[in-house]
Amino acid sequence: MEALISLIIGVLTTCGVYLLLRSRTFPVVLGLTLLSYAANLFLLAMGRLVIGAPPIIADEMSGYTDPLPQALVLTAIVISFAMTAFVIVLALKTYKELGNDHVDGIHKP
Amino acid sequence: MIVHLAVIPVLLPFLTGILLLLLRQRSAVLERALSIFSILMQIFLAFKLLSVVGGGDILVYALGNWPAPFGIMLVADCLAAWMLMITALLSLFALLYAIPVTEQAGRHFHVLFQLQLFGLNGAFLTGDLFNLFVFFEILLIASYSLLLHGGGRLRTKAGLHFVVINLAGSILFLFAVGVLYGMLGTLNMADLAVKLTTLTAGDSAYVRAAGLLLFGVFALKAALVPLHLWLPSAYAHAAAPIAALFAIMTKVGAYSILRIYTLIFGAEAGLGANLIEGWLLPLALLTLVVGMAGVVASARLRQQVAYLAIASAGTLLTAFGLNTQEGIAAGLFYLSHSTFATAAFFLLANTIASRRAELDDRLDSGPVIAHSRLIGALFFVTAVLLAGLPPLSGFMGKFLILHASLMHAALPWIMAIILITSLFGLIALTRSGSLLFYRAHPSPAAAVGAIGLTAVCKELLPIISLLTLCVILVIWGGPITQFLYFAAEQLLQPSRYIQAVLVTRGLP
Numbered sequence: 001m002e003a004l005i006s007l008i009i010g011v012l013t014t015c016g017v018y019l020l021l022r023s024r025t026f027p028v029v030l031g032l033t034l035l036s037y038a039a040n041l042f043l044l045a046m047g048r049l050v051i052g053a054p055p056i057i058a059d060e061m062s063g064y065t066d067p068l069p070q071a072l073v074l075t076a077i078v079i080s081f082a083m084t085a086f087v088i089v090l091a092l093k094t095y096k097e098l099g100n101d102h103v104d105g106i107h108k109p
Numbered sequence: 110m111i112v113h114l115a116v117i118p119v120l121l122p123f124l125t126g127i128l129l130l131l132l133r134q135r136s137a138v139l140e141r142a143l144s145i146f147s148i149l150m151q152i153f154l155a156f157k158l159l160s161v162v163g164g165g166d167i168l169v170y171a172l173g174n175w176p177a178p179f180g181i182m183l184v185a186d187c188l189a190a191w192m193l194m195i196t197a198l199l200s201l202f203a204l205l206y207a208i209p210v211t212e213q214a215g216r217h218f219h220v221l222f223q224l225q226l227f228g229l230n231g232a233f234l235t236g237d238l239f240n241l242f243v244f245f246e247i248l249l250i251a252s253y254s255l256l257l258h259g260g261g262r263l264r265t266k267a268g269l270h271f272v273v274i275n276l277a278g279s280i281l282f283l284f285a286v287g288v289l290y291g292m293l294g295t296l297n298m299a300d301l302a303v304k305l306t307t308l309t310a311g312d313s314a315y316v317r318a319a320g321l322l323l324f325g326v327f328a329l330k331a332a333l334v335p336l337h338l339w340l341p342s343a344y345a346h347a348a349a350p351i352a353a354l355f356a357i358m359t360k361v362g363a364y365s366i367l368r369i370y371t372l373i374f375g376a377e378a379g380l381g382a383n384l385i386e387g388w389l390l391p392l393a394l395l396t397l398v399v400g401m402a403g404v405v406a407s408a409r410l411r412q413q414v415a416y417l418a419i420a421s422a423g424t425l426l427t428a429f430g431l432n433t434q435e436g437i438a439a440g441l442f443y444l445s446h447s448t449f450a451t452a453a454f455f456l457l458a459n460t461i462a463s464r465r466a467e468l469d470d471r472l473d474s475g476p477v478i479a480h481s482r483l484i485g486a487l488f489f490v491t492a493v494l495l496a497g498l499p500p501l502s503g504f505m506g507k508f509l510i511l512h513a514s515l516m517h518a519a520l521p522w523i524m525a526i527i528l529i530t531s532l533f534g535l536i537a538l539t540r541s542g543s544l545l546f547y548r549a550h551p552s553p554a555a556a557v558g559a560i561g562l563t564a565v566c567k568e569l570l571p572i573i574s575l576l577t578l579c580v581i582l583v584i585w586g587g588p589i590t591q592f593l594y595f596a597a598e599q600l601l602q603p604s605r606y607i608q609a610v611l612v613t614r615g616l617p
Contacts, residue, residue, distance in 0.1 A: 020277060025269070032276050039283040046291035069290065072239055076283055079246050083279070086253060087272055090265075093257075097265050103273075105266045 005045050012038035025091035025101045032087065036080035043073045114161060115170035115185040118154050118193055118230045121147055126223035134216065141208055144219040148201045151226065155194035162190050163592065165599070167609035169236070177236075177610050178300035184236035184610060187596035188441070192233040192364055195445055196357050198578060199452055200226055202571040206456050207350035209567070214259035214348065221258070225251035225354065232361055236610055238289065238296045241365065242282050245330075249275050252358065255351045256343060267346040274339045278329040281322055288319035299610035302372055302603055306379045313380035320374050320384045324366065331362025332422050334396040341403065344415035349459030352411070353452035359422045360444055367429055367437065371600040372607075383432065390430030390519060394526045397423030401530040405537045410458045410470035413541060414451065417495055420530065421447035427527070428510045431517055437597035439509035442590060446502040446582055450494040453575035457487055460568060461545060472541055474548035480565050485546040487569065490576055492538040497531045502582040507531065509590070 012034050019031030047069030055067035091101070098105035125147035129140055162168055168185040171177065185193075204222060212218040228248025235241050253275075257268045290296055292315050293304040308316060329336040340359070344352050366389070374384040400420030407413035425447065428440030462470035464478040478484065490501070497503035507527060514523040582589060599605060 020273075028273055032273065032280070035277070035280045036283075039280045039287070042284060043287040043290075046287040048291075068296075069287075072286070072290070075239070075243065079243070079279075082250065083246070083276055086250065087276065090253075090257070090269055090272055094265050094269050097260075097262050103269065105262070 001049055001051075002045075005041065005049060009038050009041050009045070012041070023102055023104075025094060025103055028103060029084065029087050029091055033080075033084055036076070036084070040073050040076050040080070043069050043076060045069075111161060111168075112170065114154065114158055115168045115183045115234060116172070118151055118158070119183065119227065119234060121150055121154070122223040122226040122230060126220050126227060129220045129223060130217070137212075140219050141212075144204060144223065145201070147223060148197060148204060148226070151197040151230070152194070152201060155190060155197045158185055158190040159187075159194060161185075162187055163595075165595070167599075167606060169609050178295050178297035181240050182236035182297065182299075182610050183234045184299075184606065185234055186606060186609075187592065187599050188364070188367070189233045191441065191445075191593070191596060192360070193230055195360075195448055196226065196229050196233070199357055199448055199575075200354060202575050203350040203353040203452060203456075205574075206353065206568070206571040207348075211259070211348045211350050217254075218258060221251050221254050222354075225255060227251075229357060229361065233364060236298050238298055238301065239286055242279070242286060245282065245361075246279060248358070248361070249279070252355065255354070256347045258351060259348050261346075264346045267342040271339055271343040274329070278326050282326045285319045285322040285326065288315055288322070292316050292319070297610065298369070298372055299607040302375070302378065302607055303611070305373060305381050306377065308380050310380065316381055317384060320369075320381060321388075323369060324385050324388065327362045327365040327369070328392070329362070330359065331366060331426065332359050332396070332419050333362075333392050333426060334399045334423075337396060337399065337419050337422075340419055341412055341415040344418060344455075345409065345411040349456050352415075352455040356418060356448050356452040356455065359418060360425075360448055363422065363425055363429065363440075363444065366426070367440075367600065371437075372603045375601070375603050377603065386430075386432060389426060389432075390523075393423050393426035393430050394522060395423075396420070397427060397526055397530050399423075401533050401537075405533050407537070408472055410461065410472060410541060410545070411455070413472070413537065414454045414458050417454065417534070418447075418451050420534065421451060421495075424507070424510065424527065427523060428513065431513055433513060433517075434594065434597045434601055435513035436510070436517075437600060438590060438593040439506065439513045441593045441596060442502075442509055442582070443506035445589075446494070446506045446579055449575045449578045449582075450491060450503065453487075453572050453579075454491050454495060456572045456575070457484070457491055460484060460572070461488070472544050474544050474550065477549040477551050478545075481546055481549065483565070483569065485542075487572055487576065488542055488546065492535075492542055494576070494579055496535040496538055498535070500583065502579045502586075505583055505586060 016031045016035035016038055019027045022028060047066030050065040053063040053065045054061055055065050057064050095101045125143060129143060162185055170183040172181045225248055228244050228251055231244035232241060235244055253272050256271060292312050293301055295301055295304055332340045344355055370385050374381045376382055397420055400416050400423050403416030404413055407416055425440045425443045428436045428443060458470055465475050468475040494501045494503045497507040514520055
């Protein structure tokens with residue numbers, strides 16, 4: 001499972017960075033979204049991957065999963081959700097005001 | 110009361126912001142009064158906090174009464190209190206300048222202004238790394254909206270760049286926080302510092318990588334070369350009072366660098382000790398050179414002020430990069446001076462530009478502007494401040510930095526770069542001043558923007574007040590530098606901070 005998760009994080013980050021460096025606003029927004037997914041998954045994995053254990057220390061269970069990264073991820077998801085909404089509206093606004101969706105506002109055919 | 114003093118500066122702007130939102134812009138007078146009252150209270154609280162922590166106590170507030178390291182701590186030491194005071198004073202004058210014009214340009218100006226202060230105050234007071242991230246996001250999302258306040262094509266374009274680069278920075282922040290939590294199992298800054306000393310050699314590479322990643326994030330906020338490219342267009346296109354408020358934003362990055370790399374990765378951090386020592390000083394000096402080159406090359410006044418902000422970030426990080434008590438104290442003094450002076454210059458640039466019709470802030474000679482003597486005198490004082498000429502605080506700040514670097518190995522570099530860039534700054538500002546004021550040709554038509562004397566005084570009062578603050582920095586230079594020396598000493602002995610946080614058992 002560790003290999004799979006790290007592969008997913010790696011692929012998401014790679015795609016995110018690639019899209020972030022594109023010259024149109026929509027791919028840039030998508031890139032930011034993918035990067036924030038990668039960051040969230042990474043945060044979750046930092047609490048170590050445990051299956052079938054409760055997020056609290058209980059007497060009858062032998063192991064537990066770390067609840068703190070889950071709380072961190074929840075916060076990070078909310079923040080990145082709000083930021084993505086903001087940046088989408090901003091991208092639409094630049095498209096309307098500048099007449100094209102190039103990040104520098106210059107139309108390049 | 111005293112125990113809650115660390116949390117009130119965070120709650121006050123937040124609650125004021127919500128209250129303003131609930132008022133739904135019914136009455137402009139009420140909105141202004143509330144906003145100004147909130148900031149006056151913040152100034153009062155900052156001074157109160159300064160007097161409490163000035164004796165060396167560190168005020169710790171456990172949110173929800175959870176003991177450290179499990180709960181989130183708000184920690185007020187000398188540095189935090191000092192930063193709070195600078196923020197509150199700066200925001201008062203930025204708001205006073207904004208009230209006649211800028212607040213009308215869009216909706217919810219006062220709400221966003223208060224939320225920006227909420228984020229700033231929180232970032233200065235928090236003792237938890239993830240909480241620092243959250244406060245960064247709060248101040249950033251408020252700053253995105255403030256930057257776009259009023260709209261306009263160029264502003265929107267600059268805003269997009271600003272938002273995207275800061276979002277990328279936030280994601281890097283999350284990765285760094287994740288690695289630190291994964292390796293050390295805590296995010297409380299004091300606890301991180303303790304855990305770092307017990308680090309094994311095998312794990313140290315990850316933690317050091319995370320530490321350097323964090324440095325990258327803070328360098329982005331502080332506009333350290335090569336991560337400074339977002340600043341000139343964003344600051345030059347923001348409305349003047351907002352650009353003035355943003356003068357503190359690069360200082361948040363500088364503050365975070367100072368806090369994290371003295372407390373967590375300081376001299377006593379074992380394998381992670383003095384993590385950025387080799388990076389900060391050269392990059393800061395490079396920032397100073399690049400910033401000043403931008404100042405010389407600028408064709409517009411606002412752009413020139415934005416580059417001056419980069420150059421001042423370079424100067425103060427040079428002082429922090431010395432990593433000595435004297436250096437940090439000198440840097441903090443320069444930080445205070447450059448925040449006020451840069452903010453005053455942004456406001457002044459707008460005042461000048463608004464009187465030059467279509468010439469705006471372009472550095473070309475045009476007709477004589479209205480009230481050119483008064484505004485010219487203010488320009489002169491501001492230029493003297495920012496170029497670092499005696500007798501004002503710019504000179505004192507640079508003198509303290511040079512004095513602190515006397516024993517440093519890189520002394521020739523620091524001396525040469527600071528002095529030569531100061532000369533270039535002086536030349537560039539002299540050129541701007543003579544183009545704007547001396548080479549102006551008297552025009553037969555009525556001067557643009559001629560208004561009554563009371564209105565002018567009202568417009569110039571915030572600028573004069575900010576400049577007066579710089580003068581006060583010199584007049585009370587003795588006690589202020591003494592206090593900053595004490596703050597720097599406190600920073601270089603992180604054990605006191607750690608002890609104050611980790612032994613806090615909450616309120617009875």
